Amino acid sequence: MNNISTKQATTKKKEKFIVQTFKRLVKNRLAVFGLIIIVLQILMAIFAPLITVHDPIKQNLTSTELPIFSSGHWLGTDNYGRDMWSRIVFGSRVSLVVGFSAVILGLIGGITIGMLAGYFSKLDGLLMRIVDLLFAFPGILLAMLIIAILGTSLVNVAVAISIWSIPSCARIVRGSVLSIKKQEYIQAMRTLGASNLRIMVKHILPNCMAPIIVFATMRMATSILSTASLSYLGLGAQPPTAEWGSMISQGQDYMFSSPHMTIVPGIAIMLIVFSFNVVGDGLRDALDPNMNIND
Template structure:
């Protein structure tokens, strides 16, 4: 009995150790990429600011103050004030939560729907594959920002409609990546063995195929957040996203363009915020991609 227990324990360790070693290898690669780590630290900082920052600010980001309008950066107003006298720093802090909310939620929705469509298309093939992929091709025929513009124009300008628009044009990207990965994994011998043992399609898909195609999904999701943030800001800049006086960075940038020459700080700081957030996600996404790529040696 003791020998049996030892053998089972040994087998369990052999099965778990490769997973642990793989995670350690990924972390070691990611840690050695200083740009990716810098991007990850910035993302963590942005998340903390989005959660805690609005609770620490004392100025109302929506309340106008005509007596302090169009003031430059100073000790009282670190980023200056806008044409309504509102503190730009406070508005950027409050806008952080809106920006990350749009970015994460839209990508999450697009990822869930795209993964389901892609894995079903790649696993079953034939007519199901043809119908799903041709639909994705139609969506991919439109540039992302143009498709989002059309959707928001139909639904109306609001944050929720922006999330819906970004989610829709993110679906085909995930669907095509997942389909390709599924096609390569479903041909492996262990999938045939599990099917021969009587496992259902649901079990094969979610217990044996999906865990083995997570790497490209994670990489694409990380990079897609940057695209979502940029698209949401662009829609708000055009007046189709968050509506004034919401402290959304794209809307703030649009409001500041009329004062670019005399008071450039109104547009400068929201623009810099967008650039830094997008850059952080791109740097981190590139690092995650390199760390998860089995073809790259540490």
């Protein structure tokens, strides 16, 4: 009975924590605006075939470089006559999928290294030196080096960006673990004979989630921007794939005659990156990293 009561109390406290966090978040108007933009982008990516009329890679050389608000092409066309709206919509799929994949892979690696380094003192020195080595490389150059080794593809872009994300995530998790493992309830679990794995997964990791969620949200912005940057340099999406960075690269030669070819995908990148950043800021303010939801 006592165990059931304790579990119910813990569950209620977690639910209260989530509700309070959500209430604090919605009070931040800028964060709410960013969240709306993100939701719209996700819906746009999911229902891309339903909200577009034209094939994003189909060329129409009789309708090249049409300006914005042209008949049948409200965002115009590019130098191959491809509909800009369709390419922007389908490009959101690429940006979100690659960005999300990179963040998830980075979190898996970063959380694993951070948990091991923070919990096991003997591994701390070795793992943190590896992290420091990765930090020694500028992020975008590290990603370019990895792609040069693995080859040019969107999958390799996601892998490269995820490896770039691991050191920062590991540092954040390690710091949280070092603080949490000193708490009395962790010492009590050890006394009761709980295994290290159980303590790390069930009791330490949940209390690291606040900084991890904030990191993941803001890292999405970095990952999307990095994906666009690498594609712009020719290391990511390859023509005729609709991807915002490659669209800017292809449109830069037409900046004066057809500026919409560059400006439209640029605005798309700006909006989604800005949105993830402000939502991350809002979550950081709404979440209380010092709140122990297991107490």
